[in-house]
Amino acid sequence: MAAPFDLNDDSVVVVIGTGAGGGVLSNELAQKGVKVVALEAGGRYLPDDYINDEWESFGQLAWTDPRTTSGDWRVAKDFSGLPAWIVKAVGGTTTHWAGASLRFQDHEWKAKTTYGDVQGANLLDWPIDPAEMDQWYTKAENKLGVTRTGGREGLPGNNNYKVFEKGARALGYKEVSTGRMAINSAWNDERMACQQTGFCFQGCKWGAKWSAAYTDIPRGEATGNLEVRERAHVARIVHNEAGKVTGVEYFDADGNLQLQKARIVCVAGNSFESPRLLLNSASSMFPDGLANSSGQVGRNYMRHMTGSVYAVFDKPVRMWRGTTMAGIIQDEAKHDPSRGFVGGYEMETLALGIPFMAAFLDPGAWGREFTTALDGYENMAGMWLVGEDMPQETNRVTLNHDVKDQYGLPVANVHFDDHPNDIAMRNHAYKQGIAVYEAVGATRVFPTPPYPSTHNLGTNRMSENARDGVVNKWGQTHDISNLFISDGSQFTTGAAENPTLTIVALAIRQADHIAREMSAGNL
Amino acid sequence: MTNTASPRGLTRRQLLSSATAAGASFVIGAGFIASPNAAWAMETTHLDPQVFATLVQMARDIYPHDRIPDENYVLAVKGYDNADAAAGITSGIAALDAAAQGRGHGSYLGAGWERDRVDILRSMEDSAFFQQIRGGLVTGLYNQKAVWPIFGYEGESYSKGGYIERGFNDINWL
Numbered sequence: 209m210a211a212p213f214d215l216n217d218d219s220v221v222v223v224i225g226t227g228a229g230g231g232v233l234s235n236e237l238a239q240k241g242v243k244v245v246a247l248e249a250g251g252r253y254l255p256d257d258y259i260n261d262e263w264e265s266f267g268q269l270a271w272t273d274p275r276t277t278s279g280d281w282r283v284a285k286d287f288s289g290l291p292a293w294i295v296k297a298v299g300g301t302t303t304h305w306a307g308a309s310l311r312f313q314d315h316e317w318k319a320k321t322t323y324g325d326v327q328g329a330n331l332l333d334w335p336i337d338p339a340e341m342d343q344w345y346t347k348a349e350n351k352l353g354v355t356r357t358g359g360r361e362g363l364p365g366n367n368n369y370k371v372f373e374k375g376a377r378a379l380g381y382k383e384v385s386t387g388r389m390a391i392n393s394a395w396n397d398e399r400m401a402c403q404q405t406g407f408c409f410q411g412c413k414w415g416a417k418w419s420a421a422y423t424d425i426p427r428g429e430a431t432g433n434l435e436v437r438e439r440a441h442v443a444r445i446v447h448n449e450a451g452k453v454t455g456v457e458y459f460d461a462d463g464n465l466q467l468q469k470a471r472i473v474c475v476a477g478n479s480f481e482s483p484r485l486l487l488n489s490a491s492s493m494f495p496d497g498l499a500n501s502s503g504q505v506g507r508n509y510m511r512h513m514t515g516s517v518y519a520v521f522d523k524p525v526r527m528w529r530g531t532t533m534a535g536i537i538q539d540e541a542k543h544d545p546s547r548g549f550v551g552g553y554e555m556e557t558l559a560l561g562i563p564f565m566a567a568f569l570d571p572g573a574w575g576r577e578f579t580t581a582l583d584g585y586e587n588m589a590g591m592w593l594v595g596e597d598m599p600q601e602t603n604r605v606t607l608n609h610d611v612k613d614q615y616g617l618p619v620a621n622v623h624f625d626d627h628p629n630d631i632a633m634r635n636h637a638y639k640q641g642i643a644v645y646e647a648v649g650a651t652r653v654f655p656t657p658p659y660p661s662t663h664n665l666g667t668n669r670m671s672e673n674a675r676d677g678v679v680n681k682w683g684q685t686h687d688i689s690n691l692f693i694s695d696g697s698q699f700t701t702g703a704a705e706n707p708t709l710t711i712v713a714l715a716i717r718q719a720d721h722i723a724r725e726m727s728a729g730n731l
Numbered sequence: 732m733t734n735t736a737s738p739r740g741l742t743r744r745q746l747l748s749s750a751t752a753a754g755a756s757f758v759i760g761a762g763f764i765a766s767p768n769a770a771w772a773m774e775t776t777h778l779d780p781q782v783f784a785t786l787v788q789m790a791r792d793i794y795p796h797d798r799i800p801d802e803n804y805v806l807a808v809k810g811y812d813n814a815d816a817a818a819g820i821t822s823g824i825a826a827l828d829a830a831a832q833g834r835g836h837g838s839y840l841g842a843g844w845e846r847d848r849v850d851i852l853r854s855m856e857d858s859a860f861f862q863q864i865r866g867g868l869v870t871g872l873y874n875q876k877a878v879w880p881i882f883g884y885e886g887e888s889y890s891k892g893g894y895i896e897r898g899f900n901d902i903n904w905l
Contacts, residue, residue, distance in 0.1 A: 260887035263874050366894075367902040374905050404900075405893030413889045523904045528884065530899035562884040566873035574793045574856075574865055575849060582873075583796060586883025648905065 212435050213245050218469035220245045221722070222456050223476060224442050224485065227300020228711040229695035230476030231420030232351070234436070235428035236719030242726065243433050245468055246425075247440040247458050249477075250296035253303065254422055258411030262563045265410035269303055271296040275480060276608045279624040282657045286571035291622040293660040294478055298438060299421025301478070301662070302708070303411045306533035307390040307418070308556060309354040310705035311345050314338040315543055316551075316596065319701040322543060323550040328627055329598035330508055334700040335672040335681040344713040352390035352418040352712065353397050361393045362386045363402055366530030368557045371521070371589040375644035376537045376555075383538035387556070390418040390708075391531060397423070406559065408532035440466075443617060444489040445473055445498055445691070453498070453691045459615050472722065472731055474683075476695040476715075479509060479664035483605045483697060484620040486668070486678075499668070499685035504677050506606055508599035508669050509622065510702040511661040513553060513630045515593045517641030518569065519650035520584035527559040527589050534559075540640060541595075541704045549632040552704045553595025555641060560590070568659050581654060589645060593637040594663070596704045598627035605667050663707050668697040682721045683714065690731055694718055756791075756801055757784040757840075764805075771802040773809065777817035782824045785839050786811065786864070789827065792848045793865050794872055798881050807871035808864070823860030830854055 213220050221237055223230045226248045234246045250271075259265040270293060277284035277291045284291070295301045315322045317338040320331040349357040356362045363386045365373060376384040391408070392401045402416040415422055428434035439461035446467070447453045455469040475482045483506040487497040497505050537555040544552070560568060562585055570578055608621040626634075638655040645653055671677025674686035683698050685691045696711050703710070725731040757764050759780045764787070765772035775783045790804045811820045828838045830851045836842040839851060855861050872878065879886050888894060 260889045263870060364900060366899045370900065370902050370905055402895075403893030404895040405888050407888070414893075524883070525902060526883070526885075526898070529888075529894040529897075561886070562879055562882050563870070563874045567869050572865075576795055579794050579796050582882060583798075 213243060215466060215468050217243075218454070219243060219471050220468070221472045221474060222247065222468055222470040223474045223694065224456065225300060225476035225478065225481070225695060226298050226425060226436060227295070227420060227476065227478070227695065228302050228305075228708045229715050230474065231299055231302065231424050232712050232715040233474055233476065233694045233719050234434050235420075235424035236716055237723060238428035238431045238433035240719065240723040241433060242723055244428070244435070245470075246434060246436045247442055247456065247468070248298050248436055248438050249441045250298060250439065252298040252421070252438050253411065255411065255413045255415045258303075258407075258413050260405070260407045260410060260413070262410065262561050265407075269295045269297050269411065273613050274611055274619045276611055276619060276621045277623070278621060279603070281624040281626060282571075283660055284624070286657075287660045290660045292478070292480060292664055293662055294664065297421065298425055298436060299419045302419040303421055304409050305662070305708055306408055306556075306558075306706070308533050308536070308706040309349065309352055309388050309390045309709040310554070312338070312341070312703040312705055312710060313541065316701065316703035317341070319551070319596075326550060326598060326629060328600060329629065330601045331599060332669070332671055332676055332700050334670060336670075341713060344717045345709065347716050348709050348713040351424075351716070352709065353392055353399070354388050354390050354709070355393050356385070356388045360396065363389055363391060363393045363531060363534070364404075366404060366534045367525050368527035368530070368559055368589050369535035371525055371648055372535055372537070372557050372591060372644060375647040378647035379640075379643055381537050381539045385536060386534060387536040389531070389533070392416045399423075402531060404530035406528050406530060406532060441615060442477070442485060443615060445475075445485065446489070447491065447493070447498070447688070449493075451493060451688060453688055472690045472692065472726075474692040474694045474718075474722075475668075476693070478695055479667045479697040480605050480620040480622060482693060482695055483667040484607065487607050488617055499678050499687045499691055501687050502675050502677060504669060506667050507601045507604045508666045509603040509605055509624060509664070510597050510599055510666040510699065511624060511658075512663040512665070512702055513593070513595040513597045513633045513637070514658040514661075514663075515634050515638060516558060516590060516656035516659075517593065517638060517645065518588055518590040518654040518656055519642070519645035520581070520652045521587045521589065521649060522651055524586050525589045526586060527557075528561055532559055533557060533592070537644070540637070547636055549629045549636065551596035551629070551633065553593055553633055553637050554704055554706075555637070555644070556592050556594065558590050558592035569654060569656055571657070581652070584652065591641055591644070593634070593641060594704065594706060595633050595637065596702050597630045599666055599669070599701060600625070600627055663696070663702070665696045665699040665702045665707060668693045670698045670700045683718045692718065692722065756788060759784050766801055771805070773805055775812050777814055778812045778820060782821050783812060785824045785827065786820060788840055788848070789824075789852070789864060790868055790872070792845060792852060794868055795845065796878075796881070799872075799878055803872065803875055803878050806875060807868055810867075810871070819860070819863075823858075823864075826855065826858070826860065827851065
């Protein structure tokens with residue numbers, strides 16, 4: 209097991225967060241012989257601990273520290289204190305994620321070039337060549353055991369998928385399948401195959417779905433190069449007079465403030481906490497927060513265009529049985545501005561249990577229009593719509609100095625207004641999603657508003673030029689050479705695809721870069 | 732909550748003889764409410780039984796499911812029968828009754844048709860009281876495992892081996 213490192217050991221890389229970005233990065237560095245201290249705000253939960261109960265699991269895993277919201281998005285009204293549904297635990301949101309593992313389309317790395325100027329959007333090309341990403345995506349797919357890649361079989365379709373697939377075929381959609389999923393369809397990498405249990409969002413009790421919690425984290429620890437400190441809530445990153453970061457202050461499990469010295473600091477706390485930490489680390493040398501000479505820290509928050517369509521049929525579907533995200537239609541993921549918007553969207557099956565359906569189908573609704581919908585639950589099918597949203601400078605994470613967390617630190621305020629492109633895309637997606645179900649005989653359909661965000665992106669974005677963003681193509685901050693961003697907040701644009709595979713691919717790539725630069729004496 | 736018919740040891744017959752009808756759904760006695768057939772009863776400690784009965788009816792009118800019995804609505808709101816919440820609930824129900832009287836009903840429970848009661852609720856749906864009750868019901872009602880089978884929802888499945896051999900793909904009407 210990992211040997212603990214001394215607080216004064218300034219040779220370690222400190223990684224903040226242990227999810228798809230930080231968890232993978234920590235293991236990849238440890239495998240290369242780099243000493244890593246990973247600070248995780250949450251506790252450690254493993255498959256035996258996961259709970260097949262939506263609210264009980266939410267209480268166990270969700271990040272529920274205070275946050276505030278503003279803007280015209282409906283989440284700010286319906287779930288004002290819960291802008292995101294993400295996890296506070298070792299392994300981060302890889303515990304909760306559905307497992308969809310899609311590569312970006314090549315053109316999505318070059319959104320500015322492909323889409324041109326979109327009024328009100330702060331589009332930019334990624335400073336990464338899509339051809340270069342192929343090798344990193346392949347490594348990520350093999351690490352996660354993604355189905356329909358590397359010779360791995362696809363998963364079987366459940367009832368929810370069968371309804372979805374039949375409707376899709378009736379509409380003439382061609383790219384319809386049970387998708388590329390980080391869920392084993394057969395024994396793989398010391399983990400068993402999916403048992404079609406449902407409750408993918410509550411942590412996979414079989415370990416069939418990839419999560420950093422029981423793969424990368426223990427493997428990194430087994431090298432002796434990785435120490436994971438649980439229930440360590442980072443307060444600020446400190447630096448020296450030369451403007452290099454030198455360590456991380458955090459509250460330990462007992463609430464005592466500690467300082468871990470560091471050679472390099474990598475921030476992977478998801479797109480609210482990562483910019484919040486940089487902003488809360490403001491100093492006399494960096495009065496606007498660390499790595500913020502561009503003023504872009506916290507800006508360009510993206511959450512994907514989302515929505516859901518549920519439909520009731522005259523016969524049972526029982527959508528909750530089996531894989532939560534059991535299939536995908538990709539025909540609308542292309543960029544085709546004739547539809548009235550730039551970018552594209554994916555359609556992916558989704559199921560909620562009755563407790564969450566009551567909370568999310570139409571938040572705030574009551575009376576028989578609502579309750580007759582739930583009465584049709586057994587006959588219901590559902591899909592989630594996820595597409596590229598436009599980065600906007602004014603969609604941003606800022607510090608709310610009026611609200612403090614349990615450590616007395618200002619919380620993140622999350623401001624989001626839909627861009628007209630997002631609205632046009634959502635309306636198109638609702639129409640197509642409804643058409644899919646009506647083609648199978650739906651008797652009633654529900655275009656359901658966005659849930660609290662699960663895909664949080666872009667608040668420390670990657671840019672070629674230092675003035676346009678926070679980090680360079682390696683996730684290294686433009687301003688501070690030994691400070692890196694390692695999560696989805698480095699996304700320049702969001703693309704249409706679920707982001708985890710790309711976060712993992714970038715983390716593997718970043719680990720390679722950091723280890724190489726350390727060996728060369730550049731870091 | 733108890734679904735026995737005997738608060739404080741009363742027999743079913745004694746219970747019903749000591750109670751008065753409140754609307755169609757409840758009978759109310761000193762310190763308890765019960766179903767008219769005494770299939771269930773609940774003692775209240777801080778809320779007046781009439782207030783509590785009105786609250787239960789309000790809960791059903793907000794999320795009406797005809798196949799869910801009253802006792803699940805009672806369970807969903809019984810948490811308000813405590814020292815901290817009682818004053819707010821009592822004044823909220825008083826406002827509800829006042830709104831009912833403004834529409835020519837004797838009380839909220841006295842409005843016989845659901846549509847009349849829903850009209851009353853609509854008139855106050857932006858109030859903090861209404862939102863407190865509605866918001867609490869989202870988990871208070873729908874997170875009761877006892878109501879899940881009414882919706883067909885099967886709940887926990889890991890202990891049964893998931894659905895790999897229990898019908899995850901058994902749809903037969905497509």
